[in-house]
Amino acid sequence: MKDLPTSLFPALLVGLPVLFATLSLFFRTRGKALVGLTGCLLTAGLSLIAFVEVTQRGTVIHILGGWEPPLGILLRMDSLAAVFIGMTALVGVFISLYAWRYFRAQEAATGGFPLFWPLWLFLWAGLNGLFLSNDLFNLFVTIEVIGICAVALAVLSGKSGALFAGLRYLLAAITGSMAYLFGVALLYGSTGTLDLGLLGQVLEPGTTTTFALLVITLGLMIKMAGFPFHFWLPPAHSSALAPVSALLSALVVKGAFYILLRLWMEVFGVSLTYAAGQLIGLAGAVAVIWGSWQAFMQTSLKLIVAHSSVAQLGYLLMIFPLLILAPGVTAGSADWLSSAWTAGVYQVMSHAFAKASFFLSAGIIIMALGHDRIESLRDLVGHMRITALAIGIAGVSLIGLPPSGGFIAKWMLLKGIFLSGQWWWAPVVLGGSLLTAGYVFMLLRLAFAPAREKEPFRPVPKSLEVCALLLALGSFLIVLPADYLIQFLESSEIFGSGIESIVEGGADGND
Amino acid sequence: METYQIYSLTSAVLFVIGIGGVFASRHFIKKIIATIIMGGGVFLCFVSFAERDALSFADPVPHALVITGIVVAVASAAFALALARRIYQLTGEESFTNDK
Numbered sequence: 001m002k003d004l005p006t007s008l009f010p011a012l013l014v015g016l017p018v019l020f021a022t023l024s025l026f027f028r029t030r031g032k033a034l035v036g037l038t039g040c041l042l043t044a045g046l047s048l049i050a051f052v053e054v055t056q057r058g059t060v061i062h063i064l065g066g067w068e069p070p071l072g073i074l075l076r077m078d079s080l081a082a083v084f085i086g087m088t089a090l091v092g093v094f095i096s097l098y099a100w101r102y103f104r105a106q107e108a109a110t111g112g113f114p115l116f117w118p119l120w121l122f123l124w125a126g127l128n129g130l131f132l133s134n135d136l137f138n139l140f141v142t143i144e145v146i147g148i149c150a151v152a153l154a155v156l157s158g159k160s161g162a163l164f165a166g167l168r169y170l171l172a173a174i175t176g177s178m179a180y181l182f183g184v185a186l187l188y189g190s191t192g193t194l195d196l197g198l199l200g201q202v203l204e205p206g207t208t209t210t211f212a213l214l215v216i217t218l219g220l221m222i223k224m225a226g227f228p229f230h231f232w233l234p235p236a237h238s239s240a241l242a243p244v245s246a247l248l249s250a251l252v253v254k255g256a257f258y259i260l261l262r263l264w265m266e267v268f269g270v271s272l273t274y275a276a277g278q279l280i281g282l283a284g285a286v287a288v289i290w291g292s293w294q295a296f297m298q299t300s301l302k303l304i305v306a307h308s309s310v311a312q313l314g315y316l317l318m319i320f321p322l323l324i325l326a327p328g329v330t331a332g333s334a335d336w337l338s339s340a341w342t343a344g345v346y347q348v349m350s351h352a353f354a355k356a357s358f359f360l361s362a363g364i365i366i367m368a369l370g371h372d373r374i375e376s377l378r379d380l381v382g383h384m385r386i387t388a389l390a391i392g393i394a395g396v397s398l399i400g401l402p403p404s405g406g407f408i409a410k411w412m413l414l415k416g417i418f419l420s421g422q423w424w425w426a427p428v429v430l431g432g433s434l435l436t437a438g439y440v441f442m443l444l445r446l447a448f449a450p451a452r453e454k455e456p457f458r459p460v461p462k463s464l465e466v467c468a469l470l471l472a473l474g475s476f477l478i479v480l481p482a483d484y485l486i487q488f489l490e491s492s493e494i495f496g497s498g499i500e501s502i503v504e505g506g507a508d509g510n511d
Numbered sequence: 512m513e514t515y516q517i518y519s520l521t522s523a524v525l526f527v528i529g530i531g532g533v534f535a536s537r538h539f540i541k542k543i544i545a546t547i548i549m550g551g552g553v554f555l556c557f558v559s560f561a562e563r564d565a566l567s568f569a570d571p572v573p574h575a576l577v578i579t580g581i582v583v584a585v586a587s588a589a590f591a592l593a594l595a596r597r598i599y600q601l602t603g604e605e606s607f608t609n610d611k
Contacts (some may be wrong), residue, residue: 188576
């Protein structure tokens, strides 16, 4: 690990947003927004430069302050981290531009929510830190930074509904991180190290390891709103301000998934069994069906979008049963591993773009109508053509129709499912898509239907609609560099790896 | 039974009490206290592992981690209390109800 090329970028990716967040605290309303937006643009630019650096030099590391691990902190940026950081930057920059215009337009009535900017920058620093972390404790600190910033952002509007949802979210987040930390304590107690790479080598199967796996998975499932711990997500995401909802569902929940993926594949290989993979896959499958069905039953736009997040996160959990091989199958002969990994990464990216666009569109509609009951979407096409187009495009990506990013994700997932012979997951993927099509087409039908009575559509800045549309288009454009991106990801050690089961049966109860 | 085993077992009991409390109780303050108890269990577990390999001195790493963990836990608890207080001021409610 220490002989990899060093680069300053990993440190800058965490340091720069923290610097601008702190700086913005010294300014008043307008200044805060200006400094905040500058910080966002610079961080996004830096992330993209760092991405290019990794494509050229391969995995880079940074040892903070020259203190080598185990005393110091080592940041590692491999291609998987680079892709997540690049995605955060692209989605983040559009949401930042939207937020700037959105808060400006409402400044007179609400004061412009200046605290959004430092909180969002701290959140961004936390996310970058999470993707770059290489030890268990550092991951704990970053998920805490992310959790507290996310809750603070969710309650920014100060309304009682948002506060209730925020407190519930915060309690779930604290419980999740304490369970995670308990697992970290057990792992440190049994191995004496926190480094992910080293843990993967020295960890031995046994009761302690299984218990640690159990509590860590429990904690991260609570944090990523995996079924049955999704209860906090719909109220928290739907009651937040529009740019915040977009951040929370596009980026924040992906952080916990990233840790779960890294830990399962890099650390816990020895104590994972085929049954554990099937069980977490089952949690994902139930989430897909239940979340889509709930979304279908809602009558307000933001609640539809929030419940659909539960379902789309379920797809992410469904790649785990494909990555944990049945007894007797070797990683070399399992030709579906690459498909499953591609499905996971593309699901994360297409959901981030499409869901951010969806929530931003919902914000525009609330701005125009004052509420988001879906009945009022009637004649949306006549009044706000761009927003209607954005909802349509993002919806198509969520359903997984070609040629969207969502299509690649679901296609690759199905390919992996059939190649691995685990056919029982296929109806879930197809059924989930069908239900998703149900609520997306329901929205589109209303958008094209003639209005029953004249409802006043207040004018909304065009730039807001353009931001939402660009994000929706982004969920399609990520398909273009697919070949290149997968080739790049394969340079990461973890991408395309699978876990070979040694013992048959055994551990269970991992959700 | 060795001393550190007593600590480890106590920590597991505290953790379970805490996690049960978080899910079972409805009152804001009870839930917050439950998370603090959970935290106490986790920190105790960390510290009990500091006495490893019969060293003559304690392993310093768990202590450093626990200090950081306590800071984080205090901050989260303070934030949760602030939210609970604000909800009480706005609505007069002090516990979660099913429809909220």
